[in-house]
Amino acid sequence: MKNATDLFFDAFANKNRFNILMQLRNKEMCAGDLQKTLGVEQTNLSHDLKCLLNCKFISVRKEGRKRVYKINNETNELVDEVAKHVKNYETYLKKCGILKEEKNGRI
Amino acid sequence: MKNATDLFFDAFANKNRFNILMQLRNKEMCAGDLQKTLGVEQTNLSHDLKCLLNCKFISVRKEGRKRVYKINNETNELVDEVAKHVKNYETYLKKCGILKEEKNGRI
DNA sequence: TTTATATATGATAAAAATTTCATATAACGA
DNA sequence: TCGTTATATGAAATTTTTATCATATATAAA
Numbered sequence: 001m002k003n004a005t006d007l008f009f010d011a012f013a014n015k016n017r018f019n020i021l022m023q024l025r026n027k028e029m030c031a032g033d034l035q036k037t038l039g040v041e042q043t044n045l046s047h048d049l050k051c052l053l054n055c056k057f058i059s060v061r062k063e064g065r066k067r068v069y070k071i072n073n074e075t076n077e078l079v080d081e082v083a084k085h086v087k088n089y090e091t092y093l094k095k096c097g098i099l100k101e102e103k104n105g106r107i
Numbered sequence: 108m109k110n111a112t113d114l115f116f117d118a119f120a121n122k123n124r125f126n127i128l129m130q131l132r133n134k135e136m137c138a139g140d141l142q143k144t145l146g147v148e149q150t151n152l153s154h155d156l157k158c159l160l161n162c163k164f165i166s167v168r169k170e171g172r173k174r175v176y177k178i179n180n181e182t183n184e185l186v187d188e189v190a191k192h193v194k195n196y197e198t199y200l201k202k203c204g205i206l207k208e209e210k211n212g213r214i
Numbered sequence: 215t216t217t218a219t220a221t222a223t224g225a226t227a228a229a230a231a232t233t234t235c236a237t238a239t240a241a242c243g244a
Numbered sequence: 245t246c247g248t249t250a251t252a253t254g255a256a257a258t259t260t261t262t263a264t265c266a267t268a269t270a271t272a273a274a
Contacts, residue, residue: 008189008200015113051206074195085115087111092161096118098157098158099114099117
């Protein structure tokens with residue numbers, strides 16, 4: 001059985017899911033808007049939103065036939081910390097050479 | 108070409124590499140001791156240490172025929188933040204259901 | 215200067231993650 | 245209640261990541 005750290009990174013460090021968390025920083029959005037902004041498949045987005053909901057990184061409320069998603073404060077802060085670290089180490093990350101070169105990419 | 112966030116998570120969210128960073132929190136260790144403590148293959152450990160070095164998450168100094176590794180302060184702090192978040196969300200992560208069930212696991 | 219220990223490298227094999235596909239459900243408006 | 249929009253589900257296919265293997269280098273001790 002996986003431990004909590006494994007599960008955490010599976011949820012949080014996933015390209016599409018982290019992109020969602022980045023979008024939701026400091027603002028709420030419905031699934032349709034996330035889809036347009038991120039340019040992802042509807043079905044993938046839905047899978048990913050469910051995962052983030054299950055982990056309680058985000059919450060949701062209904063508004064007509066739309067679902068409006070919101071990131072929680074602690075997760076918002078952690079996303080900020082990570083973004084800061086990425087910025088500080090960007091130069092070295094790009095020169096690493098061991099990390100793979102191709103992938104669809106986060107925003 | 109991958110962006111910095113992709114590269115960051117490739118380096119940081121990797122099971123073996125994060126285990127190394129956890130071990131190096133607040134203490135220096137040589138490769139051999141990391142190997143014993145983590146119970147990993149020598150060759151995998153070496154690949155992972157090189158990656159962490161390239162990204163400047165850790166540094167190294169020679170001591171006889173050993174290499175002694177040290178985590179940097181910023182990365183140490185980020186590891187702490189993540190560990191805290193994992194602890195806070197552990198219950199939900201384990202009930203997620205979407206995240207995969209089997210893997211070798213972080214420590 | 216040979217042997218043993220400590221660590222590194224690169225290619226391929228194995229395992230795991232992500233995407234796609236086919237389809238389902240839920241809410242609203244005509 | 246029928247069609248349309250918005251979102252969800254599960255399984256299979258594809259892609260990516262991680263582990264293994266064979267071997268190399270570097271330092272020190274005998």
